[in-house]
Amino acid sequence: MKRNQSGMTLIGFIIVLAVVGVFIYMGMKLVPMYSEYFAVKEALKELSSEAGISQKDPGRIKDLFFRRLYVSYSDNVKQENVKIARRDTGYIITVDYEVRRPLIANIDVVGHFNAEQVLSRGADD
Template sequence: MKRSQSGMTLVGFIIVLAVVGVFIYMGMKTIPMYSEFYAVKQALNGIAQEPGITDKDPAKVKDLFFRRLYISYADNIKPENMKVQRKDAGYVVTVDYEVRKPLIANLDVVGRFNAVKELRRGGGLE
């Protein structure tokens, strides 16, 4: 009785390996963008918990935000990407930015990120 072999050929294995490699490479490009966005959200939550933040002027709020980002090595957020607007007795802070990373040849990965946090008296909870 003859038994036939079943399994993946070498060519099939190389193709699967190439596809997996491309997805890993794309992950290596996109994961830092999302971790930076997480740092932005953490910085916004941190300044919202700052005592007396609603009594400070917008320039001081921006300074506190960028000090927190400096610790996280977030380099893609610039001062022009941040808006601090007065609302009632507090502020609404909006961070809107775009990150572009080269992927392969002339293809880029583009991430657009937007975070909004309302700063209120008494803890700044939304």
């Protein structure tokens, strides 16, 4: 009676382990980029819910936004990435930035992020 063994060989296991390792490594590079983006979105949402925000000048609004980002350790968003435009109901704040992280050798991961929030007068008047 002949018995057949089934299972994964050592070489197959090493290949699977290498593929899983590459995906884990990529996740370690991508997750901080997206967590920073969600911190930007949260800071914008908190800013829009602040009382009287549409009555403040754009410089003060930027300062309040960057204070919220400072708490989240977001260091990829710079002053030149934040634009504030006047609208009839208040302001619209746009954050448009890019994050570049080295992946393997000369291959980089680039993330381009864009977030907008309306700071309306209707909510605080």
